Amino acid sequence: MREPTVVGTESNGGSVGSIAQSPPPQALLERLKDYGQEDAFALWDELSPDERDHLVKDIESLDLPRVDRIIRCSLRSQGLPVAAIEPVPERSVSTVEERTMDERERWWKMGLKAISDGKLAVLLLSGGQGTRLGSSDPKGCVNIGLPSGKSLFQLQAERILCVQRLAAQVTSEGGGSGSAAIHWYIMTSPFTDDATRKYFEGHKYFGLESDQVTFFQQGTIPCVSKDGRFIMETPYKVAKAPDGNGGVYSALKSSKLLEDMATRGIKYIDCYGVDNALVRVADPTFLGYFIDKGVSAGAKVVRKAYPQEKVGVFVRRGKGGPLTVVEYSELDPSLASAINQETGRLRFCWSNVCLHMFTLDFLNQVANGLEKDSVLLPSC
Known part of the structure; x- marks a missing residue:
C-alpha cells in the first residue's frame, strides 16, 4: 500500500497530508490589504494547490477599485443625517391627471x-x-x-x-x-x-x-458583510x-x-x-x-402610502444637489414620518417604482x- 506523503512544515496538529506552507502571492496580498480585504486569504494554509490557484484567479478577476468604491458609497449612505437630504422640489414633479x-x-x-x-x-x-x-x-x-x-x-x-x-x-x-x-x-x-x-x-x-x-x-x-468585508462562498471562492x-x-x-x-x-x-x-x-x-x-432623465413615481412602506424614495442630496434614491432601510424613521405642512403629504413621499x-x-x-x-x- 502506498505510504502517505507529508509535505512542508507541520500544521493542523502535524497531521499527515499537510499542504506546503507557501505564502499567498505578495503583490496580490498587498492589494487586498489596501482595500481591507486580506481576510480572503485567511484559510490559505488549508487549501490544496488547485484551490489556491482558483482563489488567486478569483481575486484577480475582481475590479477591486470599483468594488471598493461601491462598498464605501453603500456604507456612507447608511444612517444619513437630516441635513444630508432634502425633499424633491414640487416643481420637479408633474401629475398627468392635473394637466x-x-x-x-x-x-x-x-x-x-x-x-x-x-x-x-x-x-x-x-x-x-x-x-x-x-x-x-x-x-x-x-x-x-x-x-x-x-x-x-x-x-x-x-x-x-x-x-x-x-x-x-x-x-x-x-x-x-x-x-x-x-x-x-x-x-x-x-x-x-x-x-x-x-x-x-x-x-x-x-x-x-x-x-x-x-x-x-x-x-x-462580491457579497459583503455589514462591515464591508468579502463573504466567502467557499474557502477558495x-x-x-x-x-x-x-x-x-x-x-x-x-x-x-x-x-x-x-x-x-x-x-x-x-x-x-x-x-x-x-x-x-x-x-x-x-x-x-x-x-x-x-x-435627459425622468422617472414615474407613486405617492408613498404610509411612513413604514418598504419602498425607496426620491430625495435631493443637500441644498441644490442631485436627485437620488434613498432606500427605506436607509431612511431615518423620523424623516420617513415627517409631514410637509403645506401639502399635508409625507415630506419624502415620491416612491421609486x-x-x-x-x-x-x-x-x-x-x-x-x-x-x-x-x-x-x-x-x-
Whole structure:
C-alpha cells in the first residue's frame, strides 16, 4: 500500500497530508490589504494547490477599485443625517391627471410619433430569479397567478406589440409612413441568461421578431458583510451576486449596446424592472412629456402610502444637489414620518417604482461617470 506523503512544515496538529506552507502571492496580498480585504486569504494554509490557484484567479478577476468604491458609497449612505437630504422640489414633479386634455393628447401623439420614427427602445432589467415567488426561474418566466396564465415576459411583449400598432395607426392617419419596431433590450444575469433566452425561443418571442430582442448580461459583485468585508462562498471562492439594477450602465457599455442603439437611430430609452405586472411599456404619454420637457432623465413615481412602506424614495442630496434614491432601510424613521405642512403629504413621499426614461446621451454620460439633472413624473 502506498505510504502517505507529508509535505512542508507541520500544521493542523502535524497531521499527515499537510499542504506546503507557501505564502499567498505578495503583490496580490498587498492589494487586498489596501482595500481591507486580506481576510480572503485567511484559510490559505488549508487549501490544496488547485484551490489556491482558483482563489488567486478569483481575486484577480475582481475590479477591486470599483468594488471598493461601491462598498464605501453603500456604507456612507447608511444612517444619513437630516441635513444630508432634502425633499424633491414640487416643481420637479408633474401629475398627468392635473394637466389639460389638450396637453395629454399632445404628449400622446408626440410619443407615438417618436416611436413610429424608431427613436424609442425599451430596456428591461431582468437579472433576478423568482425566489420570493417560490421559483428559481427568471422572474419574467414565473406564472404569477393571473387568470390568463400569462407570464410577465408575455404581458410586456404583448404591450410592445400593442404600442407598435398604435404608433403605426396614428402615423398613418397623419399621412406619415413610419412603422418602426420597438427594439427590446433585456438585461439578464449569469444566473438567468440561458433560461431567459430559451424561454423566449420556446414561445417564439411572443409574436415579436427575434431580431428586435437583444439579451445581455449584467455583471456580478462580491457579497459583503455589514462591515464591508468579502463573504466567502467557499474557502477558495468569493461569494458573488448580480450587481443590481445599477449595473445596467456598465453592462451596456461593456457589451457595446450604447453604440448599437446609436446605430439604430435610438434617442430615448424606456427602462423598467421586470417584476411589475402593471407597467405601461413604452408609454407614449410619458415619452411625449419627457421629450416636451427636454430633459435627459425622468422617472414615474407613486405617492408613498404610509411612513413604514418598504419602498425607496426620491430625495435631493443637500441644498441644490442631485436627485437620488434613498432606500427605506436607509431612511431615518423620523424623516420617513415627517409631514410637509403645506401639502399635508409625507415630506419624502415620491416612491421609486423603477420606471425611468433616459436619453441615449445621458446613458453614455453615466456610463462614463458623469451626472445630469432629472425630473419625475408620477404614475398615472
